[in-house]
Amino acid sequence: MLDADNVDSFDFSNCDIALDLIPVVEGLTKERKRLPFWHGWDDKGSEIFEIIATTSPTYTLWKRELALLEMKSNEIASETTPPTILVELGSGASSKTRLIIEAMLKNHGSLTFVPVDLAKDMITKVGKELEQSYPGLKVEPFGGIFMDGIRNLSNREENKLLLFLGSSFSNVCMYEQVNMMKEIRAQLTAKDRFLMGLDMDNDRASLLEAYNDQWDFDGDMDKTKFEYVYDFVEKPADGEVPSYVVGYLKSLVEHSVNFRKLGLTVYFQAGEKIYFTDGPNHSSKWNPHQIHRLAERSGFAVENYWTNEASDYCLVCFVPV
Ligand SMILES: C[S@@+](CC[C@H](N)C(=O)[O-])C[C@H]1O[C@@H](n2cnc3c(N)ncnc32)[C@H](O)[C@@H]1O
DSSP states (O other): OEEGGGGGGOOGGGSOSOGGGHHHHHHHTSSSOBOOTTTTOSHHHHHHHHHHHHHOSSOOHHHHHHHHHHHHHHHHHTTSOSSEEEEEETOTTOTTHHHHHHHHHHHHSOEEEEEEESOHHHHHHHHHHHHHHOTTEEEOOEESOHHHHHHTTTTOOSEEEEEEOTTGGGGSOTTTHHHHHHHHHHTOOTTOEEEEEEEBSSOHHHHHHHTTTOOOOOTTSOGGGEEEEEEEEOOOTTSSSOEEEEEEEEESSSEEEEETTTTEEEEEOTTOEEESSSSSOSEEEBOHHHHHHHHHHTTEEEEEEEEOTTSSEEEEEEEEO
16 A cells, blocks of 8 residues: 555556556645646546536536637637638537637638647547538647647648637646747747637636536545635736636545555645645636736737627737737
8 A cells, every 4th residue: 555655755667556647646645735637638538528618507618708709700710811720729529619610611711620639539539520510621630738739730831720718728837827828939920820718807706606516526535524615816917927716625624535546545634735736726817917918928919809798708819929
């Protein structure tokens, strides 16, 4: 049995834990206990996300973005001139993307779509369905991480419209957001555009409600001994970094949990937390000033900016400068 106290010196090569669970063991045995955010992002995780996002009465982000895309897809499609490759980072089921694909096919006649996602089987299946739905569409799925997907297109001559929907960028650790933007900027030319969907910071009560009751406890954990908490951390409205929501499980009493699948026993003090992310933010929540600062700090300008009627969701079109 692996014990939390000796994990730093433990030789994982001699143990029979599935490879993809090792980061979970490492996270649970750090002083600041945490679960890696990407854990669960595979074909199954993306399928579950699509069901929760489209049906949850409290997680309204997906529907707010859909409503905005219904209004703005034609304008978005005219941001680039053909021939254009449409690239989507973290595309998942690409259900909202259908609106942009339809608008681009109407404007451009034909289109190549490159969905980029860790959920390779899912995007391959979705790609075939999209090709059946839309004559004139060619889908080239890329199963892998975001930046590999972008780098893979660096030799292509066509203009690119890069999509990062679902406020997924807000899940990137706040200390890495500008670097990620700079890396993306380095792969784009002045004719390319980068469209991002971002959740705004204005309705705190609904924001916290959105993250309620989504935790599925491991069978080894006693639900009554943990509290499931999401806090809103407010940052200065005129500052560089956005506010954010942070989520964690708080142990209500001193006790140990034996995680059988991990072969690990973890001791919890009363009040000790397991964070759901490596970094501070589970999800950043933005205002227009912070979005402009993000652009300026990473070599972009904001070319277009659309919000919904409630001003609680926005689509931003970044142009490389
Ligand atoms: C929150 S879902 C968003 C899905 C869809 N874009 C939407 O707006 O409904 C995030 C998607 O990003 C994928 N993903 C997460 N991290 C990734 C990474 N580092 N590289 C590639 N795909 C990733 C997941 O597999 C998942 O399909």
